[in-house]
Amino acid sequence: MDEVAGAIADPVRREILLMLRDGSRSAGQIADRFAISRPAVSRHLRVLREAGLVRDTADGRRRVYALVTAPLDELAGWLERLTRPSGWEHRFDALETEVYRTRRERRRAAGQQSSEEEIA
Structure with missing residues (x-):
């Protein structure tokens, strides 16, 4: 190579x-x-x-x-491994999604709690 x-x-x-x-x-x-x-x-x-x-x-x-x-195939394979996203990238995307979902749920819960306090 x-x-x-x-x-x-x-x-x-x-x-x-x-x-x-x-x-x-x-x-x-x-x-x-x-x-x-x-x-x-x-x-x-x-x-x-x-x-x-x-x-x-x-x-x-x-x-x-x-x-x-044919000799370019090995080099092309190496370049593909270098440029393709790693497994970690997908995991970080999933973590980011979960963080945003949790924040949204906490905001909703906080909003409902303040609405209940106003009614009481």
Whole structure:
């Protein structure tokens, strides 16, 4: 998971992954999209490949890259656990509801008691 998180930490690599989401691309097609050198794009592709996020195949003299989403599943699961409400949050909501209900009942009881005292 650390290697995947490190690979997607760079905005160029994230953009490459988004490009590949729409289908396979050659290294040249990917490099043409960026204002950085081809060797720099090649290094980004190597990082993505080593993290298991892309696979490459030879097509003649070209390298064609495709997205591999499986390594993102573990990271996505961890992020979900991080962002989903904990069990405590639901318990605190229930406690808050009970506090408000108790206060309301006490106010009603106090109001009825003062009405009874006025009548007597």
